[in-house]
Amino acid sequence: MxxxxxxxxxxxxxxxxxxxxxxxxxxxxxxxxxxxxxxGRKYSFFQYPFVTACCGMEFMSVCGPKYDLDRFGAALPRFSPRQADLLMVVGTISHKQAPILVKVYNQMAEPKWVFAFGVCAVSGGFYDNYATVQGIDTLIPVDIYVPGCPPRPEMVIDGLIKLQQKVMESRWSDYPKGASPVSNDK
Amino acid sequence: MEANITINKLKARFAESIVDAHSYRGDDTAIVKKEELLDIFIFLRDDKELLYNFMMDLTVVDYLGKEPRFEVVYHLYSLAYNRRVRIKTRVSESECSVDSIVSIWPSANWFEREAFDLYGIVFKGHPNLSRILLYDSFQGHPLRKDYPIKKRQPQIGPNNN
Amino acid sequence: MSDSAKDLHSEYMVINMGPSHPVTHGTVKFLLTLEGETIIDMKVDIGFLHRGFEKMCENGTWEQVMPYTDRLNYVSPLINNVGYALAVEKLVGIDVPERCKYIRVIASELSRISDHYTNIAAGAMEVGGFTAFLYFVEARELVWDLIEMLCGARVTSNYVRIGGVKSDLPDGFKDKTRDVFKKCRKLWADVNKLLTKNRIFIDRVRNVGIMPPDEAIAWGFTGPCLRACGIPYDVRKFHPYLVYDQMDFEVPVGEKGDNFDRYLVRMEEINQSMRIVEQALEKIPSGPINVNMPEYRWQSKEDISTRIESLIFHFKTVTEGIKPPPGEIYSAVEGANGELGFYLVSDGSGKPYKCRVRPPCFPLTAAMPKMVKGGFIADIVPTFDMINMIGGECDR
Structure with a gap:
């Protein structure tokens, strides 16, 4: 230390x-x-699991006994966005889901980070059709992209460590990042 | 023949309503006129030798370019006799509605909403016929063959068609 | 009612539960009308994971559908693979070799075990039994090790092919399975001790979410939820596919159709599935794993490199896709949640004209209001867990 x-x-x-x-x-x-x-921040992520799809299965494993995200200080899920600083977007985001994701992001307090877990969150994956958002970075700013369908727990842990490095190098002037670039208001 | 008892009974009872019937790969299928759909289903459910108590599946197939364009497909299952039957009815694009069967099998409720959502078939007499998988502002019915696969209608965010 | 209570200003409270809520795994929204804590009315809003499965299928070849089926019920993807492959084989008229059937049975049952583990783990966690969650996630990791050994992936396996499977059982699979099952049985016994006679758990699930058998049938229940009502309907017994008719296993049934019975049925099915896997591993014959029909199933890589006919068929099936004859079929397998049916329509081209899935948890979710109305808001949690709504399958 x-x-x-x-x-x-x-x-x-x-x-x-x-x-x-x-x-x-x-x-x-x-x-x-x-x-x-x-x-202090990098070892005490309070994550908000926005779990929608298949990746949730691997997310359970990552939090479970064998891989144990607790070792990296990011174990405790907070089910209120106002208490969380790491938004884990786990799975496909459909167009029906998109306004909810933006709302959750905007409710989180600064400083906040976004973790795109799995290829659907990263780019839409192989669901290139009328129903699916082609990557959550069209809606909210993303800090870490972890591809894979779903990513193995090792990849998730690697992504988390990379995010920790990113947090360590950040400056106070980086915050606040502000509201999402797209808005719920029509 | 034992396997075709359902079709035979249907033909005997509703001779003029059965348009066609076949048993391709062992799946008994009857294509019926949509006007008598409810009577046929009540008969299938309540007849002592049939007792089709499960409404397993309801879907629509869009035969774009044919007339009538749509086929509403029902899969029924009889637990007592361990039998399956497929009932189909044809619906034209101009008069795209059939009677709702929610009063016969409550399980049809969501299946009919889904068929309405994705294909635009109107089920007359349905208690709450609204979109189920998509959102209310969505225009059109995406599983119709003439709906382009990448035509997106985002509620929020850029429209990257 | 006392006079003062009459004077109190009271009206129903309407709240949103979800779409992003800890218990609504696989996002779903409940719109609740409450009187105090009692549920007066409930509307269920699904579709947050609608990913256009059918549209994607209609725009790919018959074989390209396989990875999409993985992601329907992503807790038990191998059963979906098997179900789709059997449906296409019924459409074409393929009978796969005996060894392939055994491998598919083993794969399906491993998947079913991991599905039930996940369901009970999540269900226990959400009513406060965190230890049971940890134990069953550990057991699931062990089963996933087997699945990974079999097909190289943990979750989305894409293992089964039309007319065969991707690869044969790996070396040492039988011994590894024996070791894994030994550990799993120990974990199962631990969870059984933790939950089955636990007063707190029983109070949360007993007599909650009751569905009488006749109504369960009318609402289209299948799988563990129907069996919990006492109706022994299991596709594996009623319409035996693959080699299930040669396996010795029992179908557990419940009595009351409440959440506790659903839990017990799933617990017992884990044991029965293990029995099936063990029997299949004992009985499995040697022989080919793929059907010898080059227009439907690729030949081996060696054949493709050395024989011109194999190369031509390979080229044609990859570029144009296989071409089943025109027709329509419905084929069902016993998924982890119930009857998983595929209704396929072919127009004779390389793409499915229609690929419909009958999702088992769709009618179960539709019956949620029926099951919880009149109960407390806290009853939603165990009921929703035990019907095991999986977003990928329900919304497709």
Whole structure:
């Protein structure tokens, strides 16, 4: 933990972390507020599972005993969008579903991230027809795309770790991202 | 012949309503006139030697270019005699309606709504004939053969046809 | 009623349950009219996962339909594969080799086991039994290991082909199955202890969502929900397909048709399916796994590389698709939720003219208001779990 903080937040302009740490006997960590904030966020995702389709089966496995998303700090599903910061879009989004997805996204508090789980959420998959939205990025901004039909749990975990890296590198100026670019109001 | 008892009984009882009948691959099929549909179904359900108590499936086939254009297809099953029968009735595009059979089998309720939603067949006497799989603002009936597969009608977001 | 109660301003409360709600897995919306906690009226709104299955089928070749069938009931995709393949084979008139039939039976039953595991796991979790969820997800992982060994994928298998299967049973499958079943039986016993005599679980599911047998028939119930009413209708027994007539298994039935009976029927079906798999693995004969009809089923890769006729047939079936004779058939298999029927119409071309699925959970979901009206709002949760509505199948 201390290593991560040093690497990401170490303040080189004021003499370097190592010197200060030695001076203070290891009892104090010097870092940037932004870095420790990001570090806290990346290990405590509160996910909102927007589970619609087949990918939900793999989502159950990912949360289940063998793969256990809890090890990465993202286990606790929140079934209210207002309490969640990671929107997991798991499965196909149809045109009937689309306004609901946008509404859920807009209800989430900042900072928030969106995880496109499975190829249907990423691009519509092999459902290229009248009923299906061709990728949720036509509706809401997406942070991580995990393809696969459905993706294996290993892929999901890999995607989550990539999202953690992304969160670690984000700046306060990145937020708020604001409402979704498409609106429910007609 | 045992296998055709349903067809034979139907022909004996409703001689002029049965347009055609066949048993392709062992599936007994009768094509009936839509005017007497309800009587035929009540007969099939209640006759002591038939007792078709399950309405297994209801769907529509669109034979675009033929007249009449649509065929409404019912699959019935009799638990007592372990028999299946398929009843079909033809519906033209201009007069695209048949009698609802919800009063005979409640299971037909959603199947008929689905057929209305996807094919636009009107079921007369249905308690709540509205769209079921699609949304109310959707125009047209997507499983008709003349509906383009990629004609999207998004409620929200870009229309990337 | 006291006078003060009469004076109270009271009216029915209308609330939306769903479409994004923890218990409405496979999005569905319930529009409830409530008096206090009692359900006065309920409307069910489905279709949130309508993905245009039939339209996609009509625009692909007969063989390209197979991956779409995986995603109908995505909890038991192999049964859908088998059902579709049997329907097309009935249309064409193919009788697959004996070994293939056994492999299909094994595949279907493994899929049924994983479906029932998922259903009970989710059902238990939603009424508060989280441990049972963890145990059965673990058991499901073990069965999925077998399915992965068989066809290379965990969920969407795309394993069965028209006129055969993709590949033979892998080496060591029988031994691995024995090991897996041993562990699964232990987990099953644990869950049985956790739920079947658990007072809290029983209070939530006993006498809830009752459906009398005659009404269940009228509403088109099939599968475990119909058997829970005491009617032993199982397609595997009533219209035996593949080699189910040579298997020794029982069809469990319930007494009252409530949610607890549905749970018990599913628990017992897991055991019966394991028996079928074990018998099939014992009895399976050797021989070819694909039918020798090159115009319908690809020849082996070796034949395609060395024989010109095989290459021509391969080219034609891949580019134009197989061409069943014109006609129409209905063929049903016992899906995990009930009778899974396929109604196919062919016009003699390489594409299905009509590919209709009779989804077993569609009529079950339609009967939801009937089952919960007059009950409490909390009764919706176990009832909806035990009818096991699967979005991909219900909305297609």
């Amino acid at each position: 201390i290593d991560t903080l040093k690497r990401k937040g170490g303040c080189s302009s004021c003499g370097g972390v190592d010197d200060d740490s030695r001076l203070l006997g290891g009892s104090v960590i010097l870092t940037k507020l932004e870095a420790i904030n990001n570090w």
